[in-house]
Amino acid sequence: MDMATGELHADPALTRDLAIEARGLVKTFDGTRAVDGVDLAVPEGAIYGILGPNGAGKTTTLRMLLGIIDPDEGYRRVLGAANPQHVARRIGYLPEERGLYPSMKSYEAIAFMGALRGVPLAVGRSRGRALMQEHGLGHAVERQIRQLSKGMAQTVQLLGTLVHEPKLVVLDEPFSGLDAINQGHLEDLIRGLADRGTTVIFSTHVIAHAERLCEGIAIIAGGKVPFAGRVDEARDRIPAQVRLETRKRGGPWRAALPHDARRVGDFWYFPLPESGIEPLLRALIDGDAGILSLSIERAGLHDAFVAIAGEAAARDMVANRTGEPA
Structure with missing residues (x-):
């Protein structure tokens, strides 16, 4: 948001129309603001992540965007509609709480979810079989949900979220409970959706997924969004670090070294000078330092998250991932 004009902008480098626009969303439960003035701008066709620990307000924000609950204050527009319910058939939603009928066959479960979004059952069954074949579950088409592994069942539910070919896909903690192999498959699926022009927005408390997938992110902590923008903009909040061996x-x-340079073992570490690396290189060469190696290391998204949201929120993120107390 431009603080001078009050206008909400999408990622500056992206000029696509917005799939999601929200301004000043507020939701209060039992006197506590679970979401406190959230602004979002998600371009069409983008992969967008909402990062934050459990309890930060991610799920509540998504539910307001979808029209499952209404905000107490604020404005939202989804796929051009002020009321998200008016475009519900163009949206695919995977909630954090998974649920399928255990006795249903896999492809029938996908068809059933499609029917809830207006897809005729015959079409849904055909698409369900095709989707399962496409995503490596062809052998399980006729199996009941109760006969599937947890990862396979989650994949079936995700495919049910996509069977009606939505323009916007909303995933709430989609990687939760998946092993590394299935997490990789899900990342590939999300990239494939974006390649076909589908907008994907997902919440997560695992920063690595957002760093690998997302064009833009919103960091949410305590119901507020201290940062929303491109991933590289978040990382640029922390100066690049130079590693030097002489x-x-x-x-x-x-x-020639900056005053805050520190030596660790055989290496010097310090922030990249504002003047760039060339003047420093010249001084090192002229001073006969004997450069053995020099690299410029850009901050990762985890470091940016810590700088933006604080150490406590970062600890909560790790605790969410490991199941340990924060």
């Missing part, structure tokens, strides 16, 4: 330990070249 043959000589002393000499006039040492004066």
Whole structure:
């Protein structure tokens, strides 16, 4: 949001129309603001992540965007509609709480979910079989849900979310409970959706998924969004770090290092100077430092999250992932 004008902007480098626009969303439960003034702008065809620990307000925000619950304050527009219920058949939603009928055959479960979004059962059955074949579950088409592994059942529910070919897919903690192999399959599926022009927004408390997948993110902590924008913008909140290894330990070249340079083992570490790396390189060469290696390491999204949301929120994220107390 532009603080001078009050206007809400999408990611500046992206000029696509917005699939989701929200401004000042507020939701209160029992006197506590679970969501406190959330602004979002998600371009069409983007993969967008909402990052935050459990209890930060991610699920409540998604449910307001979908029209499952209404905000107490604020404005939202989804696929051009002020009332998300008016475009519900163009949206696919995978809630955090998974649920399928155990006795249903897999492809029938997909068809049933499609029928809830207006897909004729015969069409849903055909698409269900095709989707399961496409995503490596052809051998399980006729199996009942109770006969599937947890990962396979979650994949079936996800395919049921996609069977009506939505333009917007909303996934609430989609990676939760999946092993590494199935997490990789899900990442590939999300990329494939975006390649076909589908907008994907998902919540997660695992930063690595957002770093690998997302063009844009919103960081949410305590119901507020301290950052919303491109992933590279978040990472740029922390200066790139220089790692330097020299043959000589002393000499006039040492004066070229920034005052906050620190030595760890054989390496020097310090923020990339505002003047860039070239003047430093020149001074090191002129000072006969004997450069053995020099690299510029950009901050990761985890470090950016810590800088933006704080150490406590980062600890909560790790606790959510490991199941340990924060």
